[in-house]
Amino acid sequence: MRKAFLRRMAALAILPSMLLTACGGESGENASGGADGNTIKVGLLHSLSGTMAISEVTVRDAELLAIEEINAAGGVLGKKLQPVVEDGASDWPTFAQKAQKLIRKDKVATVFGGWTSASRKAMLPVFERNKALLWYPVQYEGLESSPYIFYTGATTNQQIVPGLDYLKEKGKKKVFLVGSDYVFPRTANKIIKAYAKANGMEILGEEYTPLGHTEYSTLVNKIAQAKPDAVFNTLNGDSNVAFFKQLKSAGITAAQMPVMSVSVAEEEVGGIGIDNIVGHPVAWNYYQTTPGAANEKFVKAFKAKYGAKKVTSDPMEAGYNAVYLWAEAVKKAGSTDVAAVKKAAGGIALERPEGLVTIDGSNQHMYKTARIGVIQPDGLIKEVWNSGKPIKPDPYLKTYPWATGLS
Amino acid sequence: MSEKLRGYGLFALVALLLLVVAPLVLPPFRLDELAKYLCFAIVALGIGLAWGQGGMLTLGQGVFFGLGGYAMGMYLKLHDAGPGGLPDFMEWSGVETLPAFWKPFANPVVALAAVVLVPVAVALLLGTLVFRQRVRGAYFAILSQALAAAFVILLVGQQGLTGGTNGLTNFYDIFGQDPEAESTQRSMYFVTALVLGVLYLGARQLVKSRFGRLLVAVRDGEDRVRFLGYNPATVKTITFAISAGMAGLAGALFVPVVGIISPSLLGVVPSLELVVAVAIGGRYALAGAILGAIIMNYAKTGFSEEFAGGWLYLQGALFILVMTLAPKGAIGVYHQARDALARRRRPPAAEDDAPVPQKQEVPA
Numbered sequence: 001m002r003k004a005f006l007r008r009m010a011a012l013a014i015l016p017s018m019l020l021t022a023c024g025g026e027s028g029e030n031a032s033g034g035a036d037g038n039t040i041k042v043g044l045l046h047s048l049s050g051t052m053a054i055s056e057v058t059v060r061d062a063e064l065l066a067i068e069e070i071n072a073a074g075g076v077l078g079k080k081l082q083p084v085v086e087d088g089a090s091d092w093p094t095f096a097q098k099a100q101k102l103i104r105k106d107k108v109a110t111v112f113g114g115w116t117s118a119s120r121k122a123m124l125p126v127f128e129r130n131k132a133l134l135w136y137p138v139q140y141e142g143l144e145s146s147p148y149i150f151y152t153g154a155t156t157n158q159q160i161v162p163g164l165d166y167l168k169e170k171g172k173k174k175v176f177l178v179g180s181d182y183v184f185p186r187t188a189n190k191i192i193k194a195y196a197k198a199n200g201m202e203i204l205g206e207e208y209t210p211l212g213h214t215e216y217s218t219l220v221n222k223i224a225q226a227k228p229d230a231v232f233n234t235l236n237g238d239s240n241v242a243f244f245k246q247l248k249s250a251g252i253t254a255a256q257m258p259v260m261s262v263s264v265a266e267e268e269v270g271g272i273g274i275d276n277i278v279g280h281p282v283a284w285n286y287y288q289t290t291p292g293a294a295n296e297k298f299v300k301a302f303k304a305k306y307g308a309k310k311v312t313s314d315p316m317e318a319g320y321n322a323v324y325l326w327a328e329a330v331k332k333a334g335s336t337d338v339a340a341v342k343k344a345a346g347g348i349a350l351e352r353p354e355g356l357v358t359i360d361g362s363n364q365h366m367y368k369t370a371r372i373g374v375i376q377p378d379g380l381i382k383e384v385w386n387s388g389k390p391i392k393p394d395p396y397l398k399t400y401p402w403a404t405g406l407s
Numbered sequence: 408m409s410e411k412l413r414g415y416g417l418f419a420l421v422a423l424l425l426l427v428v429a430p431l432v433l434p435p436f437r438l439d440e441l442a443k444y445l446c447f448a449i450v451a452l453g454i455g456l457a458w459g460q461g462g463m464l465t466l467g468q469g470v471f472f473g474l475g476g477y478a479m480g481m482y483l484k485l486h487d488a489g490p491g492g493l494p495d496f497m498e499w500s501g502v503e504t505l506p507a508f509w510k511p512f513a514n515p516v517v518a519l520a521a522v523v524l525v526p527v528a529v530a531l532l533l534g535t536l537v538f539r540q541r542v543r544g545a546y547f548a549i550l551s552q553a554l555a556a557a558f559v560i561l562l563v564g565q566q567g568l569t570g571g572t573n574g575l576t577n578f579y580d581i582f583g584q585d586p587e588a589e590s591t592q593r594s595m596y597f598v599t600a601l602v603l604g605v606l607y608l609g610a611r612q613l614v615k616s617r618f619g620r621l622l623v624a625v626r627d628g629e630d631r632v633r634f635l636g637y638n639p640a641t642v643k644t645i646t647f648a649i650s651a652g653m654a655g656l657a658g659a660l661f662v663p664v665v666g667i668i669s670p671s672l673l674g675v676v677p678s679l680e681l682v683v684a685v686a687i688g689g690r691y692a693l694a695g696a697i698l699g700a701i702i703m704n705y706a707k708t709g710f711s712e713e714f715a716g717g718w719l720y721l722q723g724a725l726f727i728l729v730m731t732l733a734p735k736g737a738i739g740v741y742h743q744a745r746d747a748l749a750r751r752r753r754p755p756a757a758e759d760d761a762p763v764p765q766k767q768e769v770p771a
Contacts, residue, residue, distance in 0.1 A: 048715050048716055049718070049719050085715045086711070086712065086715055087711045087715040087716075087718065089711065090671075091671045091672075092572075092573070092574065092576075092667060092669045092671055093665050093667045093668075093669060093671065093672055096576070096665060096666055096667050097440065097443070097665060100436060100439070101436060101440075101712070104434075104435070104436040105434070105436050105437075116572075117573065118571075118572045118573040118574070118669065121573045121576055121577065122573070122574075122576050122667050122669070124576075124577060125576060125577040125578070125586075125587070125666055126587065126666070129585065129586070129587030130587060143499050181563055181564060181566075181571070181572075182563065182566070182571055182572040182573075183496075183499070183500075183566065183571055183572065183573055186500065186566055186571075187499060187500075190501060208564075210560060210563060210564075211563075211572070
């Protein structure tokens with residue numbers, strides 16, 4: 001009895017010591033400002049655990065690479081960037097709380113973070129109310145333009161609309177819509193339906209499955225019976241693996257029924273299995289194969305830091321760009337003050353791996369070149385079409401007559 | 408007598424810590440986090456009552472937390488939208504007129520009443536259906552867990568009505584206050600701490616009453632209680648409804664404290680996490696449930712800030728350590744330490760005067 005009790009007391013002693021180690025960083029509580037002494041603190045807030053970790057970790061890696069490169073080149077305003085990494089844990093309220101922690105406790109100059117729209121929506125009020133800056137690196141559903149967020153991924157008119165233009169150009173008249181059940185696919189499909197109506201395309205079906213869903217035989221049967229010319233796929237994450245596998249086992253090939261995906265990039269192709277998805281088109285603004293010196297340098301540096309087998313993808317490149325664009329705005333403003341950075345950011349144009357990227361000061365989105373690619377047998381993506389020049393961001397699709405009434 | 412005095416002394420000490428020391432010592436941001444932990448502690452208190460005292464292993468407490476939270480969130484959303492306005496997410500989800508079930512929530516009194524009444528009503532209905540049929544143990548646990556899973560699917564699927572995965576967020580005005588202002592967060596902290604204190608005292612009174620004894624009796628021998636002429640189903644249903652009401656209230660407090668309510672807070676995993684927290688703190692004592700919720704959430708924040716990459720492993724290790732070395736949780740260890748000290752102080756001859764009766768282990 002006595003011995004058992006002693007053992008338990010030891011456990012009790014371990015508890016507080018574990019908690020103490022966990023809070024060792026508390027001494028920095030009163031550090032003043034994002035820019036003190038010789039460093040500028042910046043926050044990186046992505047899901048490092050949970051379902052989204054597999055995607056978001058790669059973006060964080062790209063952002064860390066950018067910070068390292070900027071520091072190696074002398075930093076910003078003569079100061080080194082110091083990343084403060086936090087885990088959003090694939091949980092939206094956690095994103096809101098961690099954003100608050102980065103802003104209030106760490107007093108970072110800016111935050112790079114998020115992937116899902118839900119995480120962005122959860123962080124938005126925190127940044128707006130605290131008048132702090134968020135750089136959001138992933139393509140999204142548009143219909144948003146927060147004065148405290150810079151959107152470095154594509155909005156709908158730089159990804160979904162060009163994807164539809166491409167299908168139309170290829171003579172695909174009958175389209176089937178498949179998506180995960182959350183805000184991005186639902187909004188995207190709303191836009192697609194409006195586009196189809198105005199462009200003489202027919203939508204044969206619209207199906208949603210919960211995030212993480214992996215049973216697609218019924219849906220694939222439905223598609224096979226509907227016989228569309230093409231499928232527009234807004235599925236996210238693991239679901240793509242099951243969907244493409246079952247599509248292939250049902251004997252549907254990319255040649256007879258191409259599946260246009262907007263959430264499948266180089267990183268995901270490996271997980272889906274190259275055999276299952278080869279030949280299908282995707283719509284993005286950047287591929288690992290995009291030509292240009294800036295991209296060669298990025299791919300080489302990324303592989304050198306994280307391993308030769310690693311691939312680079314659109315969201316990673318957008319995260320990598322975000323750090324450089326912010327740094328450029330800080331240099332131009334001469335300070336990390338949020339209002340000054342916002343003012344200086346408009347019009348900044350940088351040659352990035354995807355080509356020329358210009359910040360549109362009016363809505364804080366980027367001018368980006370749309371690129372349609374086809375998945376190759378080596379797992380990389382070959383560009384087959386591009387918009388020729390960067391497209392002006394139009395998050396509310398105001399310049400498209402068919403889109404009136406959408407927002 | 409000294410036992411009772413010590414109980415009140417401890418309560419006063421904790422109250423002093425929470426109401427005076429914490430607001431003075433903690434920076435505003437940490438105080439806001441503590442308010443969040445206290446919200447979870449309220450849910451944990453309910454679980455401690457239902458599971459620790461009543462033996463009902465409820466793995467779906469997130470449902471009631473969500474009902475309370477959404478009731479609050481709906482009111483705040485409608486308040487922000489103004490009269491006749493639609494909440495922002497409805498506009499981008501293609502909903503043009505306000506759904507009928509949203510309308511009553513424009514009234515703050517209705518919304519605040521719904522925060523408690525809706526979870527209680529759901530729990531009463533469920534309890535009546537389930538406990539009368541003598542569903543208990545693992546079957547009840549599975550049922551409550553399935554309920555949590557179904558609730559999440561419903562919320563995510565009805566994006567136009569519920570905000571989908573995003574949940575309800577972006578509130579501008581919380582009863583006339585800016586939700587991100589430090590003063591609002593401070594007052595929300597005090598409100599949460601007070602609610603927790605009042606509920607704790609109430610629950611303690613309940614456990615000490617005849618009803619409480621009956622509840623423990625139902626936990627330890629439901630059939631015997633039935634043979635004695637009581638109806639265990641009624642006792643369990645009432646307790647379950649009380650714990651649901653507590654979870655609802657916690658959800659409603661959580662919304663202004665954190666500024667969001669979303670399905671990710673109510674599913675199977677968060678519901679399980681709370682049960683785990685109660686187990687860590689010690690489920691046989693109400694204070695253990697509260698302590699567990701605070702320890703777990705504090706550890707979660709602490710670990711994830713320090714080791715952003717691998718904090719989940721540490722959290723798991725903490726749970727395994729506690730469960731293998733101290734199956735009755737932190738409070739169990741405290742009780743043992745207290746008894747051991749008392750035994751040491753007394754001469755060994757007096758050993759025989761009534762050792763503290765060991766509580767029976769109950770199969771969950």
